[in-house]
Amino acid sequence: MSQPFQPHLSEIKVRGYHLDLYGHVNNARYLEFLEEARWGFTETYGSLEAFTEAGLAFVIVNININYRRAALMGEQLVIETAMQKIGSRSAVIHQEVKLKGTDTIVAEADVTFVVFSQKAGGAVAMENEVRAMFEALPAWPAKV
Amino acid sequence: MSQPFQPHLSEIKVRGYHLDLYGHVNNARYLEFLEEARWGFTETYGSLEAFTEAGLAFVIVNININYRRAALMGEQLVIETAMQKIGSRSAVIHQEVKLKGTDTIVAEADVTFVVFSQKAGGAVAMENEVRAMFEALPAWPAKV
Amino acid sequence: MSQPFQPHLSEIKVRGYHLDLYGHVNNARYLEFLEEARWGFTETYGSLEAFTEAGLAFVIVNININYRRAALMGEQLVIETAMQKIGSRSAVIHQEVKLKGTDTIVAEADVTFVVFSQKAGGAVAMENEVRAMFEALPAWPAKV
Amino acid sequence: MSQPFQPHLSEIKVRGYHLDLYGHVNNARYLEFLEEARWGFTETYGSLEAFTEAGLAFVIVNININYRRAALMGEQLVIETAMQKIGSRSAVIHQEVKLKGTDTIVAEADVTFVVFSQKAGGAVAMENEVRAMFEALPAWPAKV
Numbered sequence: 001m002s003q004p005f006q007p008h009l010s011e012i013k014v015r016g017y018h019l020d021l022y023g024h025v026n027n028a029r030y031l032e033f034l035e036e037a038r039w040g041f042t043e044t045y046g047s048l049e050a051f052t053e054a055g056l057a058f059v060i061v062n063i064n065i066n067y068r069r070a071a072l073m074g075e076q077l078v079i080e081t082a083m084q085k086i087g088s089r090s091a092v093i094h095q096e097v098k099l100k101g102t103d104t105i106v107a108e109a110d111v112t113f114v115v116f117s118q119k120a121g122g123a124v125a126m127e128n129e130v131r132a133m134f135e136a137l138p139a140w141p142a143k144v
Numbered sequence: 145m146s147q148p149f150q151p152h153l154s155e156i157k158v159r160g161y162h163l164d165l166y167g168h169v170n171n172a173r174y175l176e177f178l179e180e181a182r183w184g185f186t187e188t189y190g191s192l193e194a195f196t197e198a199g200l201a202f203v204i205v206n207i208n209i210n211y212r213r214a215a216l217m218g219e220q221l222v223i224e225t226a227m228q229k230i231g232s233r234s235a236v237i238h239q240e241v242k243l244k245g246t247d248t249i250v251a252e253a254d255v256t257f258v259v260f261s262q263k264a265g266g267a268v269a270m271e272n273e274v275r276a277m278f279e280a281l282p283a284w285p286a287k288v
Numbered sequence: 289m290s291q292p293f294q295p296h297l298s299e300i301k302v303r304g305y306h307l308d309l310y311g312h313v314n315n316a317r318y319l320e321f322l323e324e325a326r327w328g329f330t331e332t333y334g335s336l337e338a339f340t341e342a343g344l345a346f347v348i349v350n351i352n353i354n355y356r357r358a359a360l361m362g363e364q365l366v367i368e369t370a371m372q373k374i375g376s377r378s379a380v381i382h383q384e385v386k387l388k389g390t391d392t393i394v395a396e397a398d399v400t401f402v403v404f405s406q407k408a409g410g411a412v413a414m415e416n417e418v419r420a421m422f423e424a425l426p427a428w429p430a431k432v
Numbered sequence: 433m434s435q436p437f438q439p440h441l442s443e444i445k446v447r448g449y450h451l452d453l454y455g456h457v458n459n460a461r462y463l464e465f466l467e468e469a470r471w472g473f474t475e476t477y478g479s480l481e482a483f484t485e486a487g488l489a490f491v492i493v494n495i496n497i498n499y500r501r502a503a504l505m506g507e508q509l510v511i512e513t514a515m516q517k518i519g520s521r522s523a524v525i526h527q528e529v530k531l532k533g534t535d536t537i538v539a540e541a542d543v544t545f546v547v548f549s550q551k552a553g554g555a556v557a558m559e560n561e562v563r564a565m566f567e568a569l570p571a572w573p574a575k576v
Contacts, residue, residue, distance in 0.1 A: 015327050017320050017458050021448035021505055027204055028175035028449060032305050035172065039303050060171055064208045073453055159471050161314045161464050165304035165361055172305060176449050183447050217309055218480075315492055316467065319460035348459055352496045 005141055007080035008041040011100065014075045024070035030107050031063065034095050037079035038111070041093070045137050055118040056130075061090065065109035069099075076100040083139040086126055090114045094140050149285055151224035152185040155244065158219045168214035174251050175207065178239050181223035182255070185237070189281050199262040200274075205234060209253035220244040227283040230270055234258045238284050293429055295368035296329040299388065302363045312358035318395050319351065322383050325367035326399070329381075333425050343406040344418075349378065353397035357387075364388040371427040374414055378402045382428050437573055439512035440473040443532065446507045456502035462539050463495065466527050469511035470543070473525070477569050487550040488562075493522065497541035501531075508532040515571040518558055522546045526572050 012033055020026035025033075042048050051057075071077060077097050084094035090112050097107040114123035115130055124130060156177055164170035169177075186192050195201075215221060221241050228238035234256050241251040258267035259274055268274060300321055308314035313321075330336050339345075359365060365385050372382035378400050385395040402411035403418055412418060444465055452458035457465075474480050483489075503509060509529050516526035522544050529539040546555035547562055556562060 013327075015324055016453035017323050017460060019451070019453050021451050021455065022201065023453065026179075026449050027207065028172050028179065031172035031175055035170075035305050036303055039301075057166065060211055062208070062210050063171060064206070066206050067204055157471075159468055160309035161316060161467050163307070163309050165307050165311065167309065170305050179449050180447055183445075310489065314467075315495065316460050316463035319463055323458075323460065345454065348499055350496070350498050351459065352494070354494050355492055 005082070005138065007082035007096075007138055007140070008037070008044055010037040010040045010079045010081070012036065012077050012079065014071050014073055014077065016073065018071075019073060022070070023072065025072075025106075027067065030065065030067070030097065030109075033077070033079060033097060034063075034065075034081075034109055034111065037081045037095060038093065041081040041137075046133065056124070057116045057118070058113050059116045059123070060111060060113045062112040063109055064112075065107060067107050068105045069107075071097075071099075071106045077106060083134060083137045084110060086131060086134050088126055089123055091126060091134050149226070149282065151226040151240075151282055151284070152181070152188055154181040154184045154223045154225070156180065156221050156223065158215050158217055158221065160217065162215075163217060166214070167216065169216075169250075171211065174209065174211070174241065174253075177221070177223060177241060178207075178209075178225075178253055178255065181225045181239060182237060185225040185281075190277065200268070201260045201262070202257045203260045203267070204255060204257045206256040207253055208256075209251055211251050212249045213251075215241075215243075215250045221250060227278060227281045228254060230275060230278050232270055233267055235270060235278055293370070293426065295370040295384075295426055295428070296325070296332055298325040298328045298367045298369070300324065300365050300367065302359050302361055302365065304361065306359075307361060310358070311360065313360075313394075315355065318353065318355070318385065318397075321365070321367060321385060322351075322353075322369075322397055322399065325369045325383060326381065329369040329425075334421065344412070345404045345406070346401045347404045347411070348399060348401045350400040351397055352400075353395060355395050356393045359385075359387075359394045365394060371422060371425045372398060374419060374422050376414055377411055379414060379422050437514070437570065439514035439528075439570055439572070440469070440476055442469040442472045442511045442513070444468065444509050444511065446503050446505055446509065448505065450503075451505060454502070455504065457504075457538075459499065462497065462499070462529065462541075465509070465511060465529060466495075466497075466541055466543065469513045469527060470525060473513040473569075478565065488556070489548045489550070490545050491548045491555070492543060492545045494544040495541055496544075497539055499539050500537045501539075503529075503531075503538045509538060515566060515569045516542060518563060518566050520558055521555055523558060523566055 014025055018025045018029050078100045080096045080098065081093060084092040093111045095109050095111065096105055098105055117124045126134065158169055162169045162173050222244045224240045224242065225237060228236040237255045239253050239255065240249055242249055261268045302313055306313045306317050366388045368384045368386065369381060372380040381399045383397050383399065384393055386393055405412045414422065446457055450457045450461050510532045512528045512530065513525060516524040525543045527541050527543065528537055530537055549556045
């Protein structure tokens with residue numbers, strides 16, 4: 001029996017400087033929240049140093065984000081991060097921003113990235129060690 | 145004969161504080177560039193005041209952005225903004241970030257929004273005056 | 289005997305989106321770090337709700353920040369926050385950003401604020417309950 | 433007779449994403465406005481390329497900013513930038529953020545920087561070509 005799925009969790013509290021004209025967290029700011037969570041995800045499960053030393057870099061090619069509910073001053077948010085899909089040339093991380101202690105989704109995003117190799121001068125195939133690295137990460141359960 | 149399509153144009157020059165670890169404009173920052181361009185679009189073609197006085201607000205529900213080419217220090221960017229689609233409950237603005245004076249696309253995004261009515265306490269249908277307002281805006285040519 | 293002084297502590301880890309052209313945390317970003325720490329300070333020792341309900345607001349009138357050492361990708365920072373001075377019309381919070389676990393100061397700032405009263409339509413004197421509130425907060429030891 | 437002093441001018445319009453909890457431009461955001469203006473100042477009067485090729489970089493060591501009046505949604509701001517003082521090891525740029533077309537100061541800052549030399553591994557003296565470069569820039573009139 002496999003252990004139950006657990007995405008990477010990171011937390012952020014909504015502060016005055018996150019808000020905009022409407023008193024809601026600004027659209028752009030969510031992308032910083034998501035980036036923060038992905039750095040935490042990378043640190044927890046992988047080795048950015050080894051990755052960087054190998055001349056590899058993550059390059060994001062698409063972000064598709066749904067804004068479901070405005071987040072307000074003082075609210076505590078939890079960001080759940082895990083792999084969604086590993087393709088032949090790219091992979092997708094899915095991230096959900098929830099109100100802490102609830103199932104209320106504030107925002108959710110699919111973040112598609114490629115692995116860029118300085119040596120190759122382009123994106124590498126998701127094969128061998130690279131693929132193995134991403135397959136070892138926590139992944140969202142397949143949707144039925 | 146109709147006059148040739150012209151999207152709204154706004155310009156931004158890449159500065160040191162727009163960049164991140166890799167010396168590229170950060171993913172989140174593009175959403176500020178796009179928001180800047182949409183405010184310009186709104187000012188040029190519409191009346192935010194009238195809109196606000198009517199108790200209406202734009203609420204973005206989805207942003208789908210493709211990052212095509214890194215933008216670097218000192219590059220001059222042009223953001224093209226126009227309507228893409230007007231649905232029954234939501235509408236889509238399409239925006240393209242290009243290197244000025246070229247056809248090179250740095251990023252492009254579909255921004256889906258609804259019109260929220262304080263009075264109705266929810267999104268309004270894209271009908272009557274609201275629909276007419278968006279139909280009067282510059283729109284990208286339909287893809288064949 | 290009084291207990292040893294302990295400023296409010298908050299932590300932040302330097303991420304890719306905090307950096308700028310030079311790979312250093314950008315000057316403007318430090319002001320967000322400081323604001324984050326002040327919200328934590330306020331939450332820990334005071335009641336923002338009571339303050340807001342009384343129609344009062346903090347208004348910052350001056351920030352004087354020294355940048356001492358560049359902060360780099362992945363570094364863990366600790367922000368120390370405490371009161372520096374309570375004047376007749378304004379007060380000063382002093383904040384120090386240090387490399388965690390060291391005495392190395394990355395940046396330090398004096399943040400001068402007034403308490404604005406909506407009812408009075410201006411800054412209130414630092415007297416009575418308002419003064420008492422600030423005097424109850426942790427304060428940096430007087431410099432000899 | 434000398435020609436009348438004219439600082440470098442740059443403009444910015446206050447947008448929704450510049451604001452914070454109180455509907456005012458956030459304190460940190462002003463530092464981005466000031467940085468934007470300094471890049472413009474540098475471009476207009478100097479050569480960043482030559483500077484960078486010589487292995488030199490501006491390093492800001494202090495920002496002292498007064499917030500005088502809140503800036504609100506839609507307001508058009510003008511940022512005036514010129515040299516204030518050239519010392520032996522550092523120099524000061526003074527910047528004033530005004531409501532366009534008025535003398536109303538929204539914020540004003542002294543920005544102290546040194547010139548860092550990669551070759552020397554430290555700040556260089558403000559002498560010879562370096563001093564001449566800064567002396568050639570527009571400067572605020574001396575206060576009487």
